[in-house]
Amino acid sequence: MLQALGLGPAEESIYTALLARPTASAEELAGQSGLGRAETDRVLRELVTRGLVAVAAESGSGAPDQAERASGHRTARYRLTPPSVALAPFLVEQRNALHRAEAAFSMLTEQYRSTAAHPAGSVVEVVVGVEQVAHRFHQLQRGAQEELLVFLVGDPIAVPREDTGMSESSALDRGVDFRVVAARSYLDGPDMAKEVREGITAGLELRLVDSLPLKMVVSDRERAMVPLDMADCDGEPSAIVVHRSGLLTALVHLFEKEWAQARPLYTTATGVHAEPPTEQHPTEGELEVLALLLAGISDRRAASQLGVSIRTVERRTRRLMDLAGADSRLQLGWHAARAGWL
Missing domain, CATH: 1.20.5 (Single alpha-helices involved in coiled-coils or other helix-helix interfaces)
Structure with missing residues (x-):
């Protein structure tokens, strides 16, 4: 814990040992920390030099112990600053x-x-090989701060499904707005219903279309990655990374067009559906946000109290408004009261 503040493992061990008592001798600290006496003495000298530990008075009002009487002087004791x-x-x-x-x-x-970014050669970067493609894919997902836009189609080649879970979870935990359009065939794989349910529950927004023209991931509308035909690079998986340019703008426009026409996916106790169930209810996390918003608490304070990012609060609020068919938070409050959400 204290290594983040510049203390090494041995220093942290001695420091935390001193937390439990007002003062202690080097011998007592060595026994409690498990360090050797010479190492304990060295660490104590370093901590005293850095001002983290002070030497208590070597002579005190108490009677000296047997070791002190034999040596003829009082043992130094240490206390935390x-x-x-x-x-x-x-x-x-x-x-x-x-x-x-x-x-x-x-x-x-x-x-x-x-x-x-201006020369034509730097707008598009070609990445070749399984490891390089996977590395750049994870870079895009883990580096996103605001938004990820994804097209899912066909079988994964360079990045297996099981390897994308950690990057996706990390993005959702940071409050990244994560929208995915999936081709219907993509969901035919084994255990996909379970993965879809887990993703939607975590905050991923997923919509379904019959087909898509390409695979794609767009990170913060700053860069995108699109796989190339394997035949173009001697059978090795390859992709292009597109940086900010007219081409990237076109890819974002394509995503938004497909997103607007796609069918939202919903999860219920009976499975994953491409149409909304007859009656939807907010999740527990969404209800927590709703209660704070109706109490007049700002998004930022709500995020702090719930221990989530402000983007997560905004995403949950947007879904609540979608469920309520509300155009404003005032309308959301009215619908929540009428529907008995709280």
Whole structure:
């Protein structure tokens, strides 16, 4: 836990051992932490130098023990410096380091866009080979901050279905708006009903069409990945990564067109359906959001109280409004009261 604040494993062991007592000797700390005496002494010296631990008075009002009487001097005892005082500078430094990293990331991103995004050769990047295609696919999913748009069609080639679950879960946990249009044939695979149910429950929005022209994933409308015909690269799986350009805009437009015409999928106790059941009810997570919104709590505060991202709150609110057929949150509140949702 404390390694994030700059403490090594041995230092953290001694520090946490001191948390349980007002003061302690090096010998007591060595016994409690499991470190050798020499290692404990070294760590204590380092912690004292860094201001995390202070040396208590070596002579005290209590009677010396047998070892102290034999040696003729009192054993040094150590105590923690208050964490709010000692660890605050480390926390500030970690925050500053993160801000510097974010600034560097933004600078490099903008520099890339200004210098490399304009030449025609950099608009489309060709990726060849199973490992490279899979690596770039996971990069797109894990790097998304706001939105993922996906076309699912045909059998997976470079990225098996079971390998996409972790990236999808990570995106949903971050509150990424995750929309998928799937060709009907894609759902014919084994255990697909279970996977679809789990995805929709986690917040993925899935719609169904009879067919799609291509596979595709679009990340934050900044870049997209489209597989190529295997015959183009000597039988090896290959794909193109499309960066911001007119071509990317066309791919996003294609997705939105298919999305608007596709049929939403719903999950019920009896399975997955391409038409809404006769009566739908909000999920438990959606009802939690609804209760906070009706209490006048902002989306940001609701996200903080529920321990989810603000985009998750927005996504659940949007689905509540879809279920209620409401155009505003005021209408949503009226429908929720009439339907007995709360």
